[in-house]
Each structure stands twice: as structure tokens, then as C-alpha cells.
Amino acid sequence: MKRLFLLILPLFAAVAAQAQRPTDIWYFGQQAGLTFAEGNTPKPLNDGKMSTYEGCAVATSAKGELLFYTNGQTVWNREHRVMPNGVKLMGSGSSTQSALIVPDPGSGNIFYIFTVAPEGTPNGLRYSIVDMTRDNGLGDLPRVNLLLIQPVAEKLAAVRHANGRDTWIVAHRWNSNAFVSYLVTADGVSAKPLLSNVGSMNAGPGRNAIGALKFSPDGRKLAAALWRETNKFEVYDFDRTTGKVSNPSSFGPFAEAYGVEFSPDGSKLYGTCNGVGGGQTEIWQFDLKTKDKLLVGKSANRKIGALQRGPDGRIYVAREDNPNLGVIQKPNLLGKECLYIDEGLKLGGRRSKLGLPAFVVIP
Template sequence: MRTIFTLLVLLTMLPATAQKHDEIWLLGYGSNAGNSSFGGTVIDFATNPPDMYYEYRSMNFSQVNASICDTSGNLLFYTNGIYIANALNEPMENGQGLNPGLHAQQNQEYGYILDQGAMILPAPEHDSLYYLLHMDKELNLTQTSFQSSHFYYTIVNINDNNGLGKVTSKNQALITDTFHKGKLVATRHANGRDWWILVRRYGTNLYYKVILSVNGLINLGIQSSGNAIPSNSIGQAVFSPDGSKYANVHIAGYAGDPIYVSIYDFDRCSGTLSNSIQFTYADTAWCAGIAISPNNRFLYVSSFRYIYQYDLQAPDIEASRITVAEWDGFAQNGSFATTFYLAQLAPDGKIYITSNSSVSYLHVINHPDSLGLACDVCQHCVELPTWNAFSLPNFPNYRLHHLEGSPCDTLRQPPTSAWSYDAQALELAFQDSSYHDIRAWHWDFGDGVTDTVPHPVHTYAAEGVYNVCLTVSNPRGADTLCREVQVLINIVADTEGSISVSISPNPVTNGVALLQLEALVKLDNPQVIIRDALAREVLREPLRVVAGKVQQEMKIGHLAAGVYFCSVEDSGVVVWQGKVVKQ
């Protein structure tokens, strides 16, 4: 006798892990024990609508506002440009003394005043290191305007101090030059792992191209694009959610002076700006913000009393402008105007806009993917538990992955698990066929045994149903593929040479197949059995033996097209087995 095993497979895919680094937003002033209107506001986007609540904390946010969560949405640390606080709202070890200089000295209690003056990025291929990118703010030599002179980075290892983190490197100047102040933004490289950062030289059309890769921060030099833009201005910069566009808005001068809008194509593979579209407009604004819709089509400019929508797919983007909101005149306590300032796309797909004065409200664009008034700007509709001094967190799109079809799409994120096997009795040889830069393997054979090699050989002790899983991972993610495996032990008589069976036609095209059998041994109770790929019995018929021979039709027209397993059994013993194909 010899033993035959049939393994049947059911496929289950597990969802990929979401990047929830921006799920918690922190706003507000340092807490005042005697007045709960001044304190910390937390907006948690883990729920829809987001959960919003008061939090007692010491940090006071002005304009600089950067924070980061882990991939599950748990807050890790945050900064106001003066110091870094951990998840317990305590100063992180070595986190004091950011941005050395006069401006930081003058704003120790208030917070650094610089629009988009900081941003936090996870270090590529590292699960515990984070880069805080930040810029300083200084008066120029003639004391007539502000500029940034240093593009700094500070490194946090969040695993230190039992997960509360420690600053391991601080105020490292990657580039020293005369920069336009703030406007720090980033987008994913086309490989889905690295990050691009752009910083503009003061009063020019020259942009430093910086990449954060596994080798750290690297300055790749300067590129020029479009016309020069005035500096010493208030405004904001943004990448589109898909990273294909870079845009900024600048107000230089006074109300009624030109407001500069610049839009560029961005190559996520090379970090290159191109095809600049630049125009100006004038209204009563003396502050402005900018954001792009989740579908990458609509550009929103928040311009003090107005919010404008531009269609980035229009032949003439400047002419596509629609005024989607005009300030309704609401002022908190009759004095603090809720006009429009900085904007930020949130995890819930809405765009939130702060005011340029201290108020306890945010504006929201509920449907930013919609054209014109259908975008639904709701003024001062988000009431905060505390007052907020025009601060809004500065986040990139952490959820952006590799660019499909790009020549730089060489890493693929996240990995994809795939495997197959060959069976020889109880011994199974598993073959890994996963792809996208696999660095580690973890097999679970469903019987309490595991392995970490790519192509293991495993022997089962008995028949049964086993849930076999392969988890593959690389520094950018993990994926698990599970298959429910049913091991059946069929006893097969050693009848080699004594029984011959043929099925014709095979493949079966008209729903009827002729089974012909010739046996040199006596068959007592023969039956033909057909099973599908999941070992489910779909046909069982007795065979009529005349003088050691069988000629019998099998009617399988009711079966779906596919490959089926056919066996001839006699008194429970398999004497022959093969396959039949139904077309």
C-alpha cells in the first residue's frame, strides 16, 4: 500500500497597515488652571466625526506646530519650535533649546512664530528614528525684513526612555543660506520610501532639493523654476496629495498689494519642478493659506476675507477661479474676527482652516473634491474646547506610497506575500514567491510549528485541517497570506499493472465522459468518485463490472468548468486516481 495526500487551499488576504502619523492634531495655548478656555485642544481623527476634547498641557502653540503619531495613531511627540514634548506632555530628554537665536529667546513661553516652520518625518527603514525638520527666523542685516538662515534637523529616537523618546542629535544645520522663512513641506519619493523637501532661497526662483533616504538628509543642490517670488511674506506651501503638484501663496506688502500664487509640476522620481504657472491677484488680504483637494484637482487659497477655488485641470487655471466663501463677519466676543488663514487637509478628507486671530473656531471645507459652492465651506463650524492662536499642524501626506510605473518604483511598498507547495506523503516543501523587497519570513504551519527560512520543508504528524500563514516584511511594511490546508489520507492499494482506467473525451466538452476500466484482479464493490478542488464530493456512482471490464458514462454537465479529481474505490480502498477536465 502507499499513502496519498490531497491538500486543499482557501485564500485569505490580510489588510495592509495604514499610516496614521497625522491622526492626532494638537492646538491651543498652555493650560491655565484658573481658566479652562486657555489650554490644550486635541482633535483625534480615529473616529468619524473626529473626537475633540480639552487636555491640560504646558506647551503654547503659536505658528510652529508639528507632531507625529505611530502607525496606529498613538501620539509620540510634538513641538512648538521652542522645545519637544513627549506623549506625556513633558519635555523630552534633550528636547529643549530648538532654533538657537534671538527669536527663540523672545518667545520661550509663547512658541515660535513662523508659518510652516517645522515638520516631522519618519526615518526611512527605521522603526524608531524620526527627523524633525525646522527653520529659524532672523532679521536681515538692515533690520527691515525677516528671513531664515538655517535649515535644521533634529533626530529623535522614540525607543529611548521606555518609549517616551530622546533627542539624540539637535539643531544640525544641513544648509546655511538666506532662505524664504518657513514654508517647510515634503512629499514621498516615487520609490515610496524616501522623502523630498523643498526650501526656497530668499526672493528668488531657486529651490534647494533635499532628500531624506536611508542615508539620512542629503542636499542635492539648487534648481530654478518659474519667476522669482518676493520674500518677507506671509503665506503657505503645499504638495498635492499624490505629490504631482507643488504650490505656494505669498503676500508681500500691504492689503491691496499683489498676492502671488505659484503652481508647479513635481517629478517624484527626480525631485524636479517644471511647467510653472504663476499669477497674482489683489484683494484686502494680509494673510493667506493654501491646500489641495484629496482628488488632486482643486486648489484652495484662503485669502483673509475670501476662499478661492482653482481647477488644476482647467486649460486656464487662473481664469477658473471661483469664490467659494466670503467671510460672514462673525467675530468672537465681538472683537476677534474669524477670517481665513492657514489650511490643512485632514485624514477625514476635509480641509480645515484656521483664523488669523485667536479664536476657538476652525472653518471646514466639507467636500473639497466638489466643484464650486458644492465644496461646502462651513464657516466657524468647528468649535474648539479652547482658544487657539491661529496655529494649525503641518503634515505631509504620510499615506502616499510608491508611484506605479515610475522608473524609481524599485522598492514597492508594502510587500506582498505569496507561496506554493509540493506534497510528498506527509512531507510538504513550501516555496516562497513573495515580492517587493522581502527582508524577513515567518511561516506558521498551523500545528504549532514555525520557521523563518524562505523555502521550508515541513512534515505533518497526522491528517487534518491546518491554517498555514506566511508573513513577509521589509523595513516599510509587512503582509500575511494565510491558506486553510486540509490534509486527507487516502489508502491506495498497490494495484500497479493490474488495473487500467481511461476517461474520454478528456477534457469533457459535451457534459458526458466515458469511463473504461479493465481489471486483472477481482473488484467486489467498485465506485467512481469525483471531487472538486476543495475536496468536496460532487459525484459518486457504482460501477458495473462485466467480465473484469467497465464501460460506463459519467454525466458531469452540471459541473462548472474546471479541473476535478477522479478516483475509483473498491470497498473504501482507492485502486486508481486521476484527473478529469470539464470545459
């Protein structure tokens, strides 16, 4: 009997861990959604109420249950109703990474929604506070649109601090080469950022603010897509203790670079680009050790956008106004062995736009 118990215990632990992944539920695009909760095969969700052209974010409980989701302007609770004060947030559904949700490390009930405005406009980087004890446990926002810095590009990423408790939220100043790193602790959001002046300027016409920012799975690398005039992807080192960004390198030119994502093992970076004005949709793989760049896929879609690594280890590709996502099936593998499938995942009749949900990276 004791031996049977010992055999069952690891299985129970594995099932429990499976149920607690914070990235199992996605809402995005034209009321599209996915759940990865039932094994590693994502299934469409058709209950979402959000429409967003680009950025979005989802919050779940420690058990992996839906709490709320947002496009950076409106916040929907787990019953898919707008929270009482969940309107007029100063992000934008047309900002690449309009919203990112960070839990308060000192509370299981408080969450911060960080938002960035589109095209370097004055609303800048702000945050709003969600209190899940309000509205009978469905959540409400006691404070909204608290300004951190302005203006900023459309880039927003978050990673767990090296202490395993706090979280770094990283954005990029507009008309500047400065990354800004804010620390979220049990005391709240730091008032002043750490500035890292490194890499290319994010400047020029407002459209140059377009492009994603992502952390590697171990949190030691940061990658950015620089759109239109800059036309490239940049990779940096990141210090999870200090929040400092350093040591830039780049790949380019790639016209209208937009999405970025790292492979699960962190050895490769993927990027999407559309060509000037769209119509030349390509997915590139960059080997971070050899610096080789390889074209690994093209899409029949006129535009593709965000890349997002799923809890199943695949990378999903947003295809504008399409009922399917593209899928990179084996992103750790070199070149076309990564196996990109353009119509890789049906969305149950809903449609993708250019965005996929952003999450905190937890190494």
C-alpha cells in the same frame, strides 16, 4: 465557517487600516488638539501643552498612537512633557510652517524634525534628530539644529519619494527663486539639495517670507502662497523621482495670501487671504484644469490662516484666536458646492491661531 471568515477578514483589514493613519492626531494653536481616530468625526483633545501662533507638527507610531509634537522650538513627548533636550530648536512659533517631522525610512525609532526660521532670518532650514529609544521610550534629541541652508522663506513641505520608501523635504531659499529639495533616506538627510530655480522670487521685506507650501495628494503638484507684495498663489509640477520643481503657473492678485491646500482628488487648489492688514478674509478655489478661480467662502474672523486636509477628506481652516475651525465639507466639488462652514468645528474650549499641523504627503 470559511465563508464567514472571508467576510470578516476584509472588515478586519479596513479597521486595521483605519487605525494606522499617520494624520489622525493634531495639536496646534492655543493648546488645541483633535483626534480623527474614532471614525471620521474629529473630536477635540484638551491634553496638549503646546502654544504656537503658526507652524507645528505631530509624529505618530505605525499604529496611529501619539509619539511627540512640536512648534519648531519645543518638543513634547506623548505624556505631554518636554523632552529632556527638546528645547531651543531654531524654528519659531511665528513661522508659517515652523516644523515638519519625517520618519527615518531605515528605522522605526528615529525621526527628523525640520525647522524653518521666521521672515528669512539667519537660522534658516535646520533639522534635529529624535531617538524614540531614549528616555525609557518617551524619546529624546541626541542632536539638534543641524544646518542645511540659510536663509529660507517660511515654507516647508514633504512628500514620499517615487520609490515608496524615502522622503523629499522641500523648502524655498530667501532672496531667490530657488526651491531646495533634500532627500531623506536610510542613510540620513542628504547634505546637498537639488535646486530648482523656477517661479517668483521670495524676497523683499522679511514679512514676504510668510505663506504656506503644500503637495497635492498624488505628490505631482506643489503649491505656494506668496504674501503681501507678491500677493498670489503659484502651482508647480513636482517630480517625485528627481525632486525637481518645474512648470509654474499663478493665480492673483490676492492680498496677504497665506494658506494653501489641494482637494482630495487633486483637481482643485484652495487658498486663504486676509486683505492688507487683515479684515478681508476670503477662501478661494482654483480649478486646476480650467484655471477658473471662485470665491467660495468668507470668514467673520479678522484673520484666517492655514488650510489642512484631514483624513476624513474635509479641509480645515485656522481662524485666528477662535474656538472654532472653519471647514470645507466637500472640497472636491466646484464652487460653493464645496460647502464652507465658518464655525464648522468646535475645539472644546481651546483656541485656534493661524497654524495647523504639517504632515508628510504619502501618495
